[in-house]
Amino acid sequence: MNNNTITSPRGFLAAGMRCGIKKSGKPDLALLVCPSGAKTTAVFTTNKIVSAAVTVSKEHIKSPEICTVVVNSGNANTCTGQAGIKNAITMCAKTAYFVKREAYLERHTKYERRETKEEGRNVLVASTGIIGKQLPIKKIVAGISKAAENLSASSKAGLDFAKAIMTTDTKPKQAVRRLEISGKKITIAGAVKGAGMIAPNMATTLCFITTDAAMTKPLLARALKTAIDNSLNKLTVDGHQSTNDTAIILASGLAGNRSIVSRCPRYKKFAGALVDLCDDLVKQMALDAEGATRMFKVVVKGAATKADATRASRAIADYPLVKCAVGGGDPNWGRIICAVGSAGVKLNPNKLSCKLGDITVFKNGAPKKFDAKRASKIVSQTEHTIAVDLGAGKQSDFCYGCDLSAEYVTINADYHT
Amino acid sequence: MNNNTITSPRGFLAAGMRCGIKKSGKPDLALLVCPSGAKTTAVFTTNKIVSAAVTVSKEHIKSPEICTVVVNSGNANTCTGQAGIKNAITMCAKTAYFVKREAYLERHTKYERRETKEEGRNVLVASTGIIGKQLPIKKIVAGISKAAENLSASSKAGLDFAKAIMTTDTKPKQAVRRLEISGKKITIAGAVKGAGMIAPNMATTLCFITTDAAMTKPLLARALKTAIDNSLNKLTVDGHQSTNDTAIILASGLAGNRSIVSRCPRYKKFAGALVDLCDDLVKQMALDAEGATRMFKVVVKGAATKADATRASRAIADYPLVKCAVGGGDPNWGRIICAVGSAGVKLNPNKLSCKLGDITVFKNGAPKKFDAKRASKIVSQTEHTIAVDLGAGKQSDFCYGCDLSAEYVTINADYHT
Numbered sequence: 001m002n003n004n005t006i007t008s009p010r011g012f013l014a015a016g017m018r019c020g021i022k023k024s025g026k027p028d029l030a031l032l033v034c035p036s037g038a039k040t041t042a043v044f045t046t047n048k049i050v051s052a053a054v055t056v057s058k059e060h061i062k063s064p065e066i067c068t069v070v071v072n073s074g075n076a077n078t079c080t081g082q083a084g085i086k087n088a089i090t091m092c093a094k095t096a097y098f099v100k101r102e103a104y105l106e107r108h109t110k111y112e113r114r115e116t117k118e119e120g121r122n123v124l125v126a127s128t129g130i131i132g133k134q135l136p137i138k139k140i141v142a143g144i145s146k147a148a149e150n151l152s153a154s155s156k157a158g159l160d161f162a163k164a165i166m167t168t169d170t171k172p173k174q175a176v177r178r179l180e181i182s183g184k185k186i187t188i189a190g191a192v193k194g195a196g197m198i199a200p201n202m203a204t205t206l207c208f209i210t211t212d213a214a215m216t217k218p219l220l221a222r223a224l225k226t227a228i229d230n231s232l233n234k235l236t237v238d239g240h241q242s243t244n245d246t247a248i249i250l251a252s253g254l255a256g257n258r259s260i261v262s263r264c265p266r267y268k269k270f271a272g273a274l275v276d277l278c279d280d281l282v283k284q285m286a287l288d289a290e291g292a293t294r295m296f297k298v299v300v301k302g303a304a305t306k307a308d309a310t311r312a313s314r315a316i317a318d319y320p321l322v323k324c325a326v327g328g329g330d331p332n333w334g335r336i337i338c339a340v341g342s343a344g345v346k347l348n349p350n351k352l353s354c355k356l357g358d359i360t361v362f363k364n365g366a367p368k369k370f371d372a373k374r375a376s377k378i379v380s381q382t383e384h385t386i387a388v389d390l391g392a393g394k395q396s397d398f399c400y401g402c403d404l405s406a407e408y409v410t411i412n413a414d415y416h417t
Numbered sequence: 418m419n420n421n422t423i424t425s426p427r428g429f430l431a432a433g434m435r436c437g438i439k440k441s442g443k444p445d446l447a448l449l450v451c452p453s454g455a456k457t458t459a460v461f462t463t464n465k466i467v468s469a470a471v472t473v474s475k476e477h478i479k480s481p482e483i484c485t486v487v488v489n490s491g492n493a494n495t496c497t498g499q500a501g502i503k504n505a506i507t508m509c510a511k512t513a514y515f516v517k518r519e520a521y522l523e524r525h526t527k528y529e530r531r532e533t534k535e536e537g538r539n540v541l542v543a544s545t546g547i548i549g550k551q552l553p554i555k556k557i558v559a560g561i562s563k564a565a566e567n568l569s570a571s572s573k574a575g576l577d578f579a580k581a582i583m584t585t586d587t588k589p590k591q592a593v594r595r596l597e598i599s600g601k602k603i604t605i606a607g608a609v610k611g612a613g614m615i616a617p618n619m620a621t622t623l624c625f626i627t628t629d630a631a632m633t634k635p636l637l638a639r640a641l642k643t644a645i646d647n648s649l650n651k652l653t654v655d656g657h658q659s660t661n662d663t664a665i666i667l668a669s670g671l672a673g674n675r676s677i678v679s680r681c682p683r684y685k686k687f688a689g690a691l692v693d694l695c696d697d698l699v700k701q702m703a704l705d706a707e708g709a710t711r712m713f714k715v716v717v718k719g720a721a722t723k724a725d726a727t728r729a730s731r732a733i734a735d736y737p738l739v740k741c742a743v744g745g746g747d748p749n750w751g752r753i754i755c756a757v758g759s760a761g762v763k764l765n766p767n768k769l770s771c772k773l774g775d776i777t778v779f780k781n782g783a784p785k786k787f788d789a790k791r792a793s794k795i796v797s798q799t800e801h802t803i804a805v806d807l808g809a810g811k812q813s814d815f816c817y818g819c820d821l822s823a824e825y826v827t828i829n830a831d832y833h834t
Contacts, residue, residue, distance in 0.1 A: 049758030049766060079754050081783030131751025131783045243755050258707050321738075335550025337496050338660050341466030351464060365550045366498030406823035409741050 002125050004176045005158020009212035010188040011036050011252030013151040016159075016164030019143025021074035021129070021136060027164035029143040032069040032208060033099055033151055038250040040066040041221040043228055045245035052077045052084035053127040056092065059122050068123045069248055070095040070144060071165050071207060073193065075135050077127040079242040087135045088127070089146060092214035093120030094141045098148035098178040111275065126206050126246045128167055128193060164192040165206055168290050169193050175280040177273045181266050184257040186213045190272075192232075207232060207281065213270055214253035215260035223271040224249045231278035235400040236287055236317045249274075286400050287382065291407030295383050296326055301396035302389040308345035309390075309397035315343035316386060317401030327403035331375035333361040340388055351391020357384050364391075421593045422539045422575020426604040426629035426740050428453050428669030430568040433577030435763040438491035438546070438553060444581035446560040447715075449625060450516055450568055455667040457483040458638040459541065460645055462662035469494045470544040471502035471661060473509065477538050485540045486625060486665055487561060488783040490610065492552050495660045496543040504552045505544070510537030511558045515565035537832025543623050545584055545610060577609040582623055585707055586610050592697040593782025594690045598683050601674040603630045605687075605694050611702040624649060624664035624698065631670035632677035639680075640688040641666045648695035652703055652817040653734045664690075683742040703817050704799065708824030712800050713743055717757075717814035724808075725762035726814035732760035733803060734818030744820035746797035748789060750778040757805055762812055774801050781808075 005016050011034050019029040042061050044054050053076075060066065070091050077084045096119035127135070151157070162172035169379035176189040194205035209224070228247055253259070259268045298316045303309035316322055319339035325332040333354050340347065354362040357378035359370050378384050424431050426577035428451050459478050461471050461574050470493075477483065494501045544552070568574070579589035593606040611622035626641070645664050670676070677684045703712035715733045720726035733739055735748040736756040740750040750771050757764065773781040774795035776787050795801050 048762075048764055049754050049757040049769070058453065076751070079751055079779060079782075083783075131749075189642070223761060243758055276486055327826065332548075334493070334496055336462065337466050338548060341464040341660055344466075347465055353468070362496060362549070365496075367496055404737075404826055406826045409821055409823045409826060411743065 003155035004189070005155050005160065005174055006032065006161060006189045006191050006208060006210045007153045007155065007158035008176050008189045008212045009252060010254040011212055012210045012250070013153050014157045014161040015147040015152065016157070016160030016162070017143065017147050017150065017151040019072070020139040021072055028072055028074040029140065029147055030071040030161045030164035031095065031099070031147045032161060032210070032309070033199060034067040034250050034252045035096060035103060036252055036254060037065065038067045038252050039215070039217045039220050040124070040248065040250045041217060041224055042246060042248040043225060045243060047243045047245070049079065049243050051127050051244040052080055052088040053125045054246060055085060056088040057126065057246065059206035060092065060124055063121045065122045066124055067250065068099055068191045069126065069250070070123060071166050071206065073125045073128060073165050074129040074132055074141060076129045076244050077135050080132065080134055083134055086310055087137045088125050090137055091125045091140060091144065092123035093395055095123045095148070096120045098145045099151070102148045102151060104390040107207070124248055126244065126248070128165065128206055128244050131243065146405070157238070165193040166190065167411055169288055171288060173281060173284040173288060175277050175284070177277045179269060179273045181213065181257045181269055184255050186255045186257060186270065187211065188273055190277050190281050192281045192285055205245055209249040209277070210248070210252070211249065212252045212255035213260070214255060214257050215251060215267070215270065217261070219260055220249060220251050223267070223274050227274040229277040230275050231282045232399060235282050236314055240245070252271045262270060279308050282400060286402045289402045291410070292402035292407040293405055294326060294381065295400060295402045297383065297385045297398055297400055299385060299387045299396065299398045300390065301387070302351070302391050302393060303395040303397070304346040304393035306395045306397060307394045312340050312343045312345045312388065312390060313397050313399035315339045316388065317399045320404055323401065323404035326379055327405050329376050329380035331356050331361065331372060331379050336386060336388065337362060340390070345390065346392045348376065351389070353389040353391065355387040420572035421606070422572050422591055423449065423578060423606045423608050423625060423627045424570045424572065424575035425593050425606045425652050425670060426627045428629055429577040429627045429667070429673040431569050431574045432434065432564040432567040432569065433579070433581030433663070434564050436488055436562065437556040443583070444577065445489055445491040446557065446564055448512065448561070448564045448568060449486040449578060449580035449627070449667070450787045451484040452520060452669050453669055453671060454482065455484045455669050456632070456634045456637050457541070457665065457667045458634060458641055459663060459665040460642060463659060464548070464660045464662070466496065466640040466660050467785055468661040469497055469505040470542045471663060472502060473505040474541045474543065474663065476830045477509065477541055479539045482539045484626065485512055485516055486667070487540060488543045488623065489552070489557060489801065490582050490584050491543060493546045493548045494552050494660050495548040497549065497551055501552055504554045506537060506544050506698050508557060508561065509540035509555055511561050512540045512565070513537045515562045516568070518520045519565045519568060541665055543584065544664070545623055545661050548660065553669070566706060573619055574663055579622065582608065582610040584610060588704055588705060590698060590701040590705060592692045592694050592701070596686060596690045598630065598674045598686055601672050603674060603687065604628065605630070605671045605690055607694050607698050609702055611699045617723045621652065622662055622723070624665040626664070626691070626694070627669070628666065629669045629672040630677070631672060631674050632668060632684070632687065636677055636680070636684055637666060640684070640691050643688055644695040646693040647692050647830065648699045651815060652699050653731055689789070699817060700800070703819045707820045708822040708827070709819035710822055711798065712817060712819045713742060713813055714802045714817055716802060716813065716815045717807065719768070719808045719810060720812040720814070721763040721810035722815060723812045726812045729757050729762045730806065730808060730814050730816035732756045733805065734816045737821055740818065740821035743796055744822050746793050748778065748792035748796050750772055753803060757807070762807065763809045765808035768806070770806040770808065772804040
């Protein structure tokens, strides 16, 4: 069986397990390691209040030698003050220590205790879960020790990782892309967690990507940013960006391709595959958003500016009444027009048009007769497209959204207690 | 029994009845008339897509002699093109005609048919309901004729009006304030409809206010704008402004007070009572929002600018995860901080603080221990206050919100079909 997890590219070990943060007893600690060393780059939330994990990782990402990531779920380590920062640093330091011990034990039988504070700077940390509670750091450190022992390149280890980063996700979300660059087989793999608290810039919550491609770090950073901008940053579930959003890519360079050093066709091939992978992941996220049963793509064209197109598409995807209508399989296009009208974008009311799938429901400012049953069928699909023409220019953009269900409310009414 | 409806100020007649727009058979047509003539002013939605009723009323409001308002519920007359405009004009013209016929019949027994097109310009029209369907204009015209026959100054007629403007509202929403100005008894009364599609600027959906105070039209306009800005424009139910929002005030001037002609203490007394009346109405709207079980007030202080305070308070009140938590009686303050952080406002993370009612849950960037049971009790009240200090300046503002319940979703999943 193919390994379709984040351990599928050459050079990666992963682990995922239970350390006791979650009362449910579900897995809540994960490790990802590239023992041979990796080029690593990341993007973080732009929320002004960030997790201690984000604060610490933003500092650590400056280190040139990052090849390890530690993740916990069940606790966001956000709004936790200085104690939270200290815990995030401890997670990194202990991860560096235990991973090194394991690597040593493979070759020797005895291990000398070493200071780990400096080495912790080579580790990134990500957290997700409830805000405002201190981490149970002792449990987590014990968990890291055990996880380090279990590090493996197996597909089971990759799947364990994807499971251990989940919060209200109902299933692990993974994707893999295989391509050939200058005669060498390249693999890119990703795992995400995300359900609720998802909105563009950035829609990721947590996203981890591995590849064995060889390329420079600036190009890797560029490819990651492009991919996130065109996929995960296009998804809105409830219009808010979390305090913990983090996307990390590690490139082991073990595929053996001549290193990509410019924005040549080889780079474009890699970057295209990365966008495609992220698009796959984002769709999995949309369909597994809290309580979501279906997703939709909003395409806005005819905008005066790109920013208007972005804003209008997001206004539609975020509008609760549109989301409810999609949930009910109801072709209630009036709510789409209402959302566009209040989005604060330039539009021509006499040219404004709207399509649900291939059915034109509103054209040049006036309603069109349409087959309501067929329209309802389109809206009830797992995925459909809402297309709006603002009639005000030539710019366009898109956005992904999902329906709002009564289950979303139930999940979020009592997450805390 | 006191008349506490919009017919309580001297000089007003109202009617509300069923004309057959709503399949449910509930009342859907209302008239409000000030036969002696009124000073009339209005504010309208800023949505770029507006109802034909708004387009026509914006034109008619320029007429100096408006003393009649016609309202239908069950159909918004929005996205209905030129046919919709024609129907809105017909509603005004027929209202002018039938109201005049009734006034004539009171004094005479025979009535000569007169051209009504010009007189229609003295009538305002408001519509609310489903978007994108043409009005059943014949039914409406027949309804206007019958409603004109039933015009009355009774409290029953006022209540009928308040009922006939409802859509998914579960009860009529009315308020009255009585005050004395220069020894004369003044009455201000209002009726609103609003549930869902409510967001600041303006939060009114439909709002009708009557008073017998005598004052100049510019001062009346100023008092209305101040009142709406400080009450109904502070409410957000689902973050979107409707295509039909309209607030109208008619002043008969029959109270006998010396006309208010400047921003003197008498004006301030009147304007204060009007704000108070609108605040009463907005709270009724919040608690009767679609599926809402409780409301909350968000007070943001310590902002660098007034705009930041407004934006942050609204971001909290609009955040689905906060709304769900309130619905669940869950003191999940982390979501409040998350909403503030992504609101795009200036804040000092080390001074950021948050209170639920009188309990400090987060102070100077760090969580505080608190009695979770007591906090849950506060959040479970019909109304509670969330206070946030951004620690970035001296400006403040507030906003009203309500919880998001599974019922909201159910109501809105299948409103169309």
